Amino acid sequence: MNFMDKISNRLMDTLIFITIIAVVFWSIIAPAKPPESIPYREYQDEMRREGQFLTVHFSVGSPTRIFVVGKEEAKIDFSKLKLTVRRLNPYPGKVLKTDRYDNYFVVNDPVDVKKDAEFEINLETNQKTETFNFKLKSKVP
Numbered sequence: 001m002n003f004m005d006k007i008s009n010r011l012m013d014t015l016i017f018i019t020i021i022a023v024v025f026w027s028i029i030a031p032a033k034p035p036e037s038i039p040y041r042e043y044q045d046e047m048r049r050e051g052q053f054l055t056v057h058f059s060v061g062s063p064t065r066i067f068v069v070g071k072e073e074a075k076i077d078f079s080k081l082k083l084t085v086r087r088l089n090p091y092p093g094k095v096l097k098t099d100r101y102d103n104y105f106v107v108n109d110p111v112d113v114k115k116d117a118e119f120e121i122n123l124e125t126n127q128k129t130e131t132f133n134f135k136l137k138s139k140v141p
Helices: 003-029
Strands: 048-050 054-059 064-070 082-089 094-100 104-108 117-124 129-136
Touching (some): 048 129, 054 117, 054 129
Antiparallel strands (some): 048 054, 054 064, 064 104, 082 094, 082 117, 094 104, 117 129
């Protein structure tokens, strides 16, 4: 190897080493994004609430869906389950119509949920009535 080949090999090794050090250093000092800043996660609050007999998952989208799951000990008959959804905010609050499908309910509300909103979901079973509150705080301006 001649002198120029040795210098270019040494220079290439040095550049690779500096690149590796820079990547490692950047990955250490760069903070991870908090979950609420991820674009597809539009709403800040957790959309799941657990009650004594039931668990409710509130899925905001088009259309808004509500999934209801019973706890094993409760032995709930889902064919007799009655669900009432009230929109408390934005004003004026009103009771929203829901349609039942196989394993979820769809909320038929002409107002699109893009702002801060508050919902109250009442579930009536053969054993008891449970109420779940959902406050949606939109991260989208």
